[in-house]
Amino acid sequence: MTEYTGLEIAVVGMAGRFPGSSTVDEFWANVLAGEAGVRRFTDEELDAAGVSVERRAEPGFVPMGGALDGIEFFDAKLFGYSPRDAAVLDPQQRVFLECAWHALEHAGHLGGGQDVGVYASASIDTYLLRHLWNNPAVPGGLQPLDLLLANDKDTLASRVAYHLDLTGPAITVQTACSSSLVTIHVACQALLGRDCDIALAGGVSIRPPVHEGYQHTEGGILAADGRCLPFDVDAHGVVAGNGVAAVVLRRLEDAMADGDTIYAVVKGTAVNNDGADKVGFTAPSVNGQARVIRAAHDLSEVDSSTIGYVEAHGTATPLGDPIEVAALTQAFVSPPEACALGSVKALIGHLDAAAGVAGFVKAALAVQNGVVPPSPYFTAPNPETGLENSPFFVNREALPWPGTGPRRAGVSGFGMGGTNAHAVLEEPPSPEPMPPSRSRHLLVLSAASEKSLEESRTQLAEHLSAGGQELADVSHTLRTGRRALRHRMAAVVGGGESTAPAAASATALSEAWIGAGDRRDTVFLFPGQGSQYAGMASQLADEEPVFRAALDECAALLPFDLHEVLADADRLTRTRYTQPALFAVEYSIAKLWEHWGVRPSAMLGHSVGEYVAACLAGVFSLQDALKLVTARGELMDALPAGAVLSVPLGADDLVLPKDVCLAASNAPNMSTVAGTFEAIERFEASLSVTSRRLHTSHAFHSSMIDPMLGEFAALVSQVELREPRIPFISNVSGTWITDGEATDPGYWARHARAAVRFSEGLRAMITGPVNVLEVGPGNVLTTLARQHDLGGAKAFGSLRHPREDKHDLDTMLAAAGRLWIAGADVDLAALTADERRRRVPLPQYPFERVRHWVDLPGTAPREIEVIEVLPQAADTAVGGDLAVITGIWQELLGIARIGPNDDYFELGGHSLLATQILARITVALGVALPAAAIFEAPTPSKLAARVDQLRADATPAEDDEFARLLAEIRDMSPEELRAELDRERDAQEISQS
Structure with missing residues (x-):
């Protein structure tokens, strides 16, 4: 050797x-x-x-x-x-x-x-x-x-x-x-x-x-x-x-x-x-x-x-x-x-x-x-x-x-x-054997165009069909060794195979998620009681060390064996166990997402889920959060049993008797009500719509919770409450929680009693395109979220529904891939940072090559189509301004068709060319554009609006001075004009600094 x-x-x-x-x-x-x-x-x-x-x-x-x-x-x-x-x-x-x-x-x-x-x-x-x-x-x-x-x-x-x-x-x-x-x-x-x-x-x-x-x-x-x-x-x-x-x-x-x-x-x-x-x-x-x-x-x-x-x-x-x-x-x-x-x-x-x-x-x-x-x-x-x-x-x-x-x-x-x-x-040294890998793997591809992305998918499918490489190594190389471009694709592969069989790899890639978009923030949703099931996240604990470590940290702070409870369907029906177990799982999933680079810009929890949001935001320490959630579950568990009914009506459409309380406003056409068994049975019989009794042990968020509120408020007053570092929505108000509410023990007592204003909170949190990620078992909250007008937001779940025949990693990795496609900050390298994997050769990027060439004189016609633009009069209308500006861009960028909202820099423009473009516009339209104009208004329509604004703001004295300068500019050589524009830009930068 x-x-x-x-x-x-x-x-x-x-x-x-x-x-x-x-x-x-x-x-x-x-x-x-x-x-x-x-x-x-x-x-x-x-x-x-x-x-x-x-x-x-x-x-x-x-x-x-x-x-x-x-x-x-x-x-x-x-x-x-x-x-x-x-x-x-x-x-x-x-x-x-x-x-x-x-x-x-x-x-x-x-x-x-x-x-x-x-x-x-x-x-x-x-x-x-x-x-x-x-x-x-x-x-x-x-x-x-x-x-x-x-x-x-x-x-x-x-x-x-x-x-x-x-x-x-x-x-x-x-x-x-x-x-x-x-x-x-x-x-x-x-x-x-x-x-x-x-x-x-x-x-x-x-x-x-x-x-x-x-x-x-x-x-x-x-x-x-x-x-x-x-x-x-x-x-x-x-x-x-x-x-x-x-x-x-x-x-x-x-x-x-x-x-x-x-x-x-x-x-x-x-x-x-x-x-x-x-x-x-x-x-x-x-x-x-x-x-x-x-x-x-x-x-x-x-x-x-x-x-x-x-x-x-x-x-x-x-x-x-x-x-x-x-x-x-x-x-x-x-x-x-x-x-x-x-x-x-x-x-x-x-x-x-x-x-x-x-x-x-x-x-x-x-x-x-x-x-x-x-x-x-x-x-x-x-x-x-x-x-x-x-x-x-x-x-x-x-x-x-x-x-x-x-x-x-x-x-x-x-x-x-x-x-x-x-x-x-x-000769190279013999490669060292790699340890066993996870059972599932995320394959990601990206390209600058849809055509190149599709070619990449075809090439990768053919490559994997040939076999000979570990899927874990292929996944590692794609996630850590490639440039992330706008058009993206992701697929989860695996399931026990160490290499990629032709049928499995081809099927996975043919069914891959595809998309393209700009960067988006991600908001977290934390489900409440009712979403739990026996064995939730057990496979995740088996294969993800970060999740397992966070779960073990929670287990060490609880008065019962968390791992036994998570595997026991009967004990998970007991509120004293359900709430802390649900908190621990959701907190651990959130820590795994954080390790994978996905951090929330805002959060919304449903009932006990708000405690996870508050803990991650720094209101509670983990120890205090688990202490309070455990006490909350025990106090509720000791109360008389009650019933909860799901009704396909919005909260404002409900007419409730005195003995029935609104428990949650979940969606525009979905609410839950709670009360004694007798009260709920009478109310259900009075409805003209089909309702559904939920499998719960108590009438949460109803008057039946009142006996525990004083004792619970006293317990909250014993822990340190801090102002949140990450914004989250209050279930009580249905809008952003204030520092005063978060640090008030009385708020957390009211939170246990008041109706959960989830629907109102979701509308307050989602005001534009974001990624909505449910951080917990099942898909209850993403289902509810999709019943709202999300304004371009996309919703994803972290863990499978209990009736789904899927591995936990299938759902988690799918969510990671789809978040990455949707523009979330996903650290793909961190997905298996604890594993030692090999970088392997894979099909190369299929460049989308186009002819860009100046032929020898006399051998071929000119290949670059340009549009000649003649200088226009200074009194050209705004519509004419746009046409002139667009024409100058087409000529100097060498692009035959440019739209009013096309970005200068995405079209291949740069600072040296910008000086020429601004000089041409100055001469053509009679408006002195500052040197930084194209950086501040990088589309033809914005630049035309800037020209119009400068023209409207000009004083007669400025017009006279500009006429004199314009006469000088017309006599300058291109080199002299560029030098003058550079001097102006430098002077502006000095004055601004």
């Missing part, structure tokens, strides 16, 4: 798009099959790339390469870009941004909450040079700074950090062809130096037009026939490729402790430069390469004889290949019996800045799977390399890993100019 030094780095995630493969799994399958991504381009592709017929006929023109298809498509909406800004964003930055998302998602660490660093590299931006510069098809209104920010390499890492909310270092690394392998080295050093806890490292190389082909020149580095054959006798150069890849790295000890899936272990990396020890600036150096390889071996503390494969730089050039083999031979101080060489360039071409990470991914998959990848193109070694007299060889077919020790591989990346990098990889 491998012994680790504590300096190892784990590869816990990866993603990439390469010529011929859109995922890492496809890439690895192509590597094993020897499927080349380098191909010959069609005439249609060459036409679109602007390659003339004359150029195609020139000697040495090779219409081949490693193209990355679909680079013009991008999920701009997900990342908050307007169509205009997306069209001018360097495709390298777009593709790398999506790759970074997928890599972190693959690692199960896209959810945030950790210090993630970004280390990235990119090739020269040919999109700016060839597609944008001096191209009339570029969307209007763009300034040089806009194009610079969208295309400068320097913004690559920071762009990823911004859009994915990553707070570690964000560093762009550029060392030519070795760039992306150097990013991995820098990332490893940052992890060891504690600059970050997780590091994303990689590179991208996309040089549009990607279907252009190239011109071969005799003696150059580009192959004459479009074939890259590293170390082969027929090798005569490299072929250009396009691609992107990124890996996610962690300190090995952290990855193992956190249950990450580990694909490979980085034993060590090294970087150096040739210096002047070579024939020219662009030439490679044997000594420089040998030194960096040997340094990586030394830092890794591995014997070079144990390395079974090297993913070489392998450019297939007459000069490069012999030097690389000589350097390897010199660096391997303890030569292995045989060490295979390979280079991914043979399949996908030379990816320039992304070449190193592509080779790294290939080597990581090789050590993970125990397969030496083949080079099927190989015929015979180039005699200049000396391979036949070295321990190195090139294998044509896939081979099992040689030897019995840990599988180890090297990866080389050499940059033009002399920056060399080398990494040593080792």
